[in-house]
Amino acid sequence: MEITSPDFKKNASEALADTTLQRALKNVELGFIGKRQDAVDALPEFEALRDLGRDIKTHCLKHLDVYLDEYEKKVTASGGHVHWAETAQDACEIVRDICRSVGARTMTKGKSMISEEMQLNAFLEKDGMEVTETDLGEYIIQLRGEHPSHIIAPAVHVTKEQVEADFRRAHTQLDPNRNLDDPVSLLGEARAVLREKYFAADVGITGANFLVAESGSSVIVTNEGNGDLTQTLSRVHIVLASIEKVIPTLNDLDVFLRLLARSATGQEQSVYTTISTGPRRAEDPDGPEQYHVVLLDNGRSEMLGTDFEEMLRCIRCGACINHCPVYHAVGGHSYGWVYPGPMGSVLTPSLIGVDKAGHLPNASTLCGRCESVCPMRIPLPKMLRHWREREYERHLNPTPQRWGLKGWAYFARRPRLYHQTMRFGMRLMKYLAPQTALMRRLPAAGGWTKHREFPAPEGKTFQQLWAERQASNGQTKGDAA
Amino acid sequence: MNFASPTPKDTKGKRVGLFVTCLVDLFRPTVGFAAVKLLEDAGFELEVPRDQTCCGQPAYNSGDKDDAKALAKQVIKAFEGYDYIVAPSGSCTGMIRKHYPSLLADEPEWADRAVAVAGKTYELVSFLVDIAGIEKVSSHFTGTVTYHDSCSGLRELGIKDQPRKLLASVPGVDLKEMKDSDVCCGFGGTFSVKYPDISNAIVSKKTKTITDAGAGTLLAGDMGCLMNMAGKLKRDGSAIQVRHIAEVLADMADGPAIGEKSGR
Numbered sequence A: 001m002e003i004t005s006p007d008f009k010k011n012a013s014e015a016l017a018d019t020t021l022q023r024a025l026k027n028v029e030l031g032f033i034g035k036r037q038d039a040v041d042a043l044p045e046f047e048a049l050r051d052l053g054r055d056i057k058t059h060c061l062k063h064l065d066v067y068l069d070e071y072e073k074k075v076t077a078s079g080g081h082v083h084w085a086e087t088a089q090d091a092c093e094i095v096r097d098i099c100r101s102v103g104a105r106t107m108t109k110g111k112s113m114i115s116e117e118m119q120l121n122a123f124l125e126k127d128g129m130e131v132t133e134t135d136l137g138e139y140i141i142q143l144r145g146e147h148p149s150h151i152i153a154p155a156v157h158v159t160k161e162q163v164e165a166d167f168r169r170a171h172t173q174l175d176p177n178r179n180l181d182d183p184v185s186l187l188g189e190a191r192a193v194l195r196e197k198y199f200a201a202d203v204g205i206t207g208a209n210f211l212v213a214e215s216g217s218s219v220i221v222t223n224e225g226n227g228d229l230t231q232t233l234s235r236v237h238i239v240l241a242s243i244e245k246v247i248p249t250l251n252d253l254d255v256f257l258r259l260l261a262r263s264a265t266g267q268e269q270s271v272y273t274t275i276s277t278g279p280r281r282a283e284d285p286d287g288p289e290q291y292h293v294v295l296l297d298n299g300r301s302e303m304l305g306t307d308f309e310e311m312l313r314c315i316r317c318g319a320c321i322n323h324c325p326v327y328h329a330v331g332g333h334s335y336g337w338v339y340p341g342p343m344g345s346v347l348t349p350s351l352i353g354v355d356k357a358g359h360l361p362n363a364s365t366l367c368g369r370c371e372s373v374c375p376m377r378i379p380l381p382k383m384l385r386h387w388r389e390r391e392y393e394r395h396l397n398p399t400p401q402r403w404g405l406k407g408w409a410y411f412a413r414r415p416r417l418y419h420q421t422m423r424f425g426m427r428l429m430k431y432l433a434p435q436t437a438l439m440r441r442l443p444a445a446g447g448w449t450k451h452r453e454f455p456a457p458e459g460k461t462f463q464q465l466w467a468e469r470q471a472s473n474g475q476t477k478g479d480a481a
Numbered sequence B: 001m002n003f004a005s006p007t008p009k010d011t012k013g014k015r016v017g018l019f020v021t022c023l024v025d026l027f028r029p030t031v032g033f034a035a036v037k038l039l040e041d042a043g044f045e046l047e048v049p050r051d052q053t054c055c056g057q058p059a060y061n062s063g064d065k066d067d068a069k070a071l072a073k074q075v076i077k078a079f080e081g082y083d084y085i086v087a088p089s090g091s092c093t094g095m096i097r098k099h100y101p102s103l104l105a106d107e108p109e110w111a112d113r114a115v116a117v118a119g120k121t122y123e124l125v126s127f128l129v130d131i132a133g134i135e136k137v138s139s140h141f142t143g144t145v146t147y148h149d150s151c152s153g154l155r156e157l158g159i160k161d162q163p164r165k166l167l168a169s170v171p172g173v174d175l176k177e178m179k180d181s182d183v184c185c186g187f188g189g190t191f192s193v194k195y196p197d198i199s200n201a202i203v204s205k206k207t208k209t210i211t212d213a214g215a216g217t218l219l220a221g222d223m224g225c226l227m228n229m230a231g232k233l234k235r236d237g238s239a240i241q242v243r244h245i246a247e248v249l250a251d252m253a254d255g256p257a258i259g260e261k262s263g264r
């Protein structure tokens, strides 16, 4: 997928002007925030669970090597295979080689953000394989030739009418006069079309929400059951997971499942939670003949021990995205790579470089709503600020901005000079807006006055007036100047 | 985070240093005088150190740690001698309380001083309620108001009930809550200038909920947010008046509202 993060501003302007997109984006605010709040309110121990979840993940990250090692041993013991991939390219090649080794031509695929990082579909298709996304949102996106705009609701930017048009265009084998104007009929059609794909698939690929070290299991949660069909009906099951997904025990899993569903969709529990351990055993009624796990690093181990380590606690619930006013305004594609919203603005610079993703940590008001809902208590604003520090150190932010800041700081660090200068400056500003107390134009603040008036100052500064008051009271307290 | 209010303490003879904040100093001195009145009415001995400019937040949020540290030290030096430091802004208070300690953590000379100053710095309205134990103010105001919860005050300092409590004590104030009062107004400091179109989209949603609330006056506790919302309301030709909450609490809401013709 082409990285367009450097064009964030342009992407955002286009998104703001796109009325269809703006209509679709309303669903994020309407569909997630209230439901999450209700679910949280209904669980008295939710805050304690957040602490617990954070602590388990923090512990895990400190001993990641140990848990990954244990995980691999358990997978192997249950008859599966673990493949280590340092880069996205490595991971793609591993998947391709597995597919080739079993002579696979067609595959079904459950939702996996890692596969977006890998651009797996394009890679496999180049090798002549047919990949079908089985998550409804992902399937829609695939038909449209797009990328997900949200980590748990990949097609949230698409309206129902657009889906109908896409289905009519893609499913030409069906009656052109069929009724498709409500969500249920759309769902029914997708289900019928996908059903055939499941049975035909040689390989089923899924992501993983968690990997459990003590049992060597991979865990997926879905609301559509597509993950189960994907992984049980094909001969070979390939799990794609990044290294930070590992947790110690099945007991810990319980903590995360409760946090994840409530934070993501406001459900107490996702509809399907599937725990897979190894390939089909002799006594199992069904299941794949082969079970492979591709463990992807792709820059994550380099985040360990840095200011950004805490980001690896993320369980991809999307709550920070759902509550982000910037995301609500510009949608997911504006961010220009796989991960949008606050979590993406921290993660993307880590994974593709801050030189490319430099806009993302800056395009935030640091309002803190993300951190306030993050089940893993990830201090997202703090980490956005860390990125800004890196950019500042490396002189990556625009020169006029740096000079503006430096000039202002020069005065702010010299109180006496500052007060004198500002006295004059405020008088001048007031003089420029004598009738209205508003300024339509302001040098170096065109960004502000493009959409807003600038309220003019009252006139004298507080310090000036205070000095006058003190003088008339015959006091000089606190007046060190 | 635990935002439980500390029990009101004996405030007699306590010295308060007023951190005016740069925006109040430059653009709206009235708010500074409202703060002075409220604090003096509460019985504090009040001083305004002259060696103050800005808390350093613009530098801090722009990644310029050196200037942020220099300004933090300037504030610490000017204010560490007071019993309390009070600012009419949740955002500047958040900077001092929540960020100075980590900013200066690895400077042995300053780390403890930063923590000490952080521990006694308060936002004005929450200070009056939580520390000074004020239950009502002597003010009057006639009209409907709506209140925006500025982000730092709300999420870094837990300020939500205190302003509503004091507003309720002002005879004549009719509070009409806006929808999503806890959602950002889109200001974000330099964000508003660096990403004007996004900032505009966010503030437009905000001014819609403000307008829908049907109140004649919009109040909040932070000048940055107030100037942003006032600037948008004025551009849209709205008649809604915009004021800092301290003006209403201190009975100083007679003068021109923010962005209206000033007589001073």
Ligand code: SF4
Pocket: A263, A313, A314, A315, A316, A317, A318, A319, A320, A321, A343, A370, A373, A374, A375, A376, A377, A378
């Ligand atoms: S950063 Fe937190 S809120 Fe955002 S997706 Fe990750 S776990 Fe969820």
